Amino acid sequence: MLQQQPLTGNGPSNGRGLGVSGHPGMHSLNSVHQHRSDGAEPGLDGTENGHETRRDIGDILQQIMTITDQSLDEAQAKKHALNCHRMKPALFSVLCEIKEKTGLSMRNTQEEEPQDPQLVRLDNMLLAEGVAGPEKGGGAAAAVSAATSSGGMSPDSSLEHSDYKSKLSQIRSIYHTELEKYEQACTEFTTHVMNLLREQSRTRPVTPREIERMVAIIHRKFSSIQTQLKQSTCEAVMILRSRFLDARRKRRNFSKQATEVLNEYFYSHLSNPYPSEEAKEELAKQCGITVSQVSNWFGNKRIRYKKNIGKFQEEANLYAMKTALGARQGEDSPHTPNSTGFTSDSSSPPQHNGNWPGRSSPPPSPHSDRSDNSD
DNA sequence: GATCATGATTGAGA
DNA sequence: TCTCAATCATGATC
Numbered sequence: 001m002l003q004q005q006p007l008t009g010n011g012p013s014n015g016r017g018l019g020v021s022g023h024p025g026m027h028s029l030n031s032v033h034q035h036r037s038d039g040a041e042p043g044l045d046g047t048e049n050g051h052e053t054r055r056d057i058g059d060i061l062q063q064i065m066t067i068t069d070q071s072l073d074e075a076q077a078k079k080h081a082l083n084c085h086r087m088k089p090a091l092f093s094v095l096c097e098i099k100e101k102t103g104l105s106m107r108n109t110q111e112e113e114p115q116d117p118q119l120v121r122l123d124n125m126l127l128a129e130g131v132a133g134p135e136k137g138g139g140a141a142a143a144v145s146a147a148t149s150s151g152g153m154s155p156d157s158s159l160e161h162s163d164y165k166s167k168l169s170q171i172r173s174i175y176h177t178e179l180e181k182y183e184q185a186c187t188e189f190t191t192h193v194m195n196l197l198r199e200q201s202r203t204r205p206v207t208p209r210e211i212e213r214m215v216a217i218i219h220r221k222f223s224s225i226q227t228q229l230k231q232s233t234c235e236a237v238m239i240l241r242s243r244f245l246d247a248r249r250k251r252r253n254f255s256k257q258a259t260e261v262l263n264e265y266f267y268s269h270l271s272n273p274y275p276s277e278e279a280k281e282e283l284a285k286q287c288g289i290t291v292s293q294v295s296n297w298f299g300n301k302r303i304r305y306k307k308n309i310g311k312f313q314e315e316a317n318l319y320a321m322k323t324a325l326g327a328r329q330g331e332d333s334p335h336t337p338n339s340t341g342f343t344s345d346s347s348s349p350p351q352h353n354g355n356w357p358g359r360s361s362p363p364p365s366p367h368s369d370r371s372d373n374s375d
Numbered sequence: 376g377a378t379c380a381t382g383a384t385t386g387a388g389a
Numbered sequence: 390t391c392t393c394a395a396t397c398a399t400g401a402t403c
Binding site for chain 2: 162252253254296297300304315
């Protein structure tokens with residue numbers, strides 16, 4: 001890709017002798033002039049030709065030194081004049097030699113840098129969230145599944161999912177647009193700089209290694225901008241995710257069916273409404289909620305029932321009747337209408353004064369259904 | 376917007 | 390670790 005610039009005839013010095021001005025590279029001027037095909041005297045020997053050559057060198061150096069002070073048009077014209085100057089190959093050779101020497105010090109400065117760990121983290125996160133990489137909804141699906149596993153699947157949860165997905169897709173779209181812009185800008189800028197270096201290589205030696213180094217610098221700069229973009233994209237995803245997953249912010253009532261199942265169990269075990277771990281798991285499965293949600297529900301229910309038994313009496317009677325009806329139908333048919341699948345300890349209207357045994361005097365087995373069936 | 380209902384959280388107690 | 394009790398935060402209803 002990188003074109004080797006015309007550096008022929010500008011090889012390194014053989015290390016012998018000093019140039020006219022005492023500069024170690026100046027002897028190249030001699031060598032170049034000694035091999036001039038036009039057969040002219042190389043000068044630098046104290047003769048008139050030598051004086052002329054010095055004037056030429058002085059002239060060309062002066063022109064180079066002052067070129068930046070001139071207008072663009074003047075500079076262009078001067079550049080052309082310099083390119084055609086008869087001393088240009090010699091000067092070029094000297095510059096090559098100097099560069100060869102000074103270049104040694106920077107050879108070890110461009111070792112391959114290890115990949116930025118922060119960038120790796122950001123990349124991984126964007127990939128996991130489904131923002132980077134192929135669009136497959138992986139991150140969205142993960143977030144959705146996490147949300148649904150921590151809460152009940154309400155009918156409008158699919159609406160939330162689509163909302164989350166559309167917002168994530170927006171973020172993804174913005175991210176890719178910006179990324180494309182950065183990459184395009186990087187490419188354009190790199191091409192521009194490379195062209196500039198090629199142009200400059202006509203008047204000064206520019207090695208391919210130098211061009212590579214410059215390209216690497218440009219890429220590093222653009223990479224840091226990309227890191228910022230990735231960082232802000234990650235933040236946006238995190239905010240979206242926390243909003244979507246924050247159960248407290250997005251509290252949803254359990255489905256009617258789930259509440260029915262829980263109430264049924266509660267009132268049919270009113271004398272000891274402490275479901276065992278297995279019972280909780282079964283209830284959770286039936287209701288499509290988590291075990292901890294079942295525990296929360298029973299905790300709240302016990303407290304609120306105890307606080308206001310009168311208010312819950314009607315509800316209690318209703319569920320007791322349902323349970324009794326279910327039990328009777330269960331005797332008539334092999335299919336039990338009792339959807340809880342648990343045995344009932346109360347086929348008659350609930351009789352409870354709200355004083356369940358507390359932790360201070362626990363029931364025989366407050367976390368086991370065995371006790372439920374014994375009372 | 377006020378009020379009630381309800382799921383979640385928190386701190387204390389056993 | 391579980392439960393209770395208080396409280397918070399949000400949804401539902403009027």
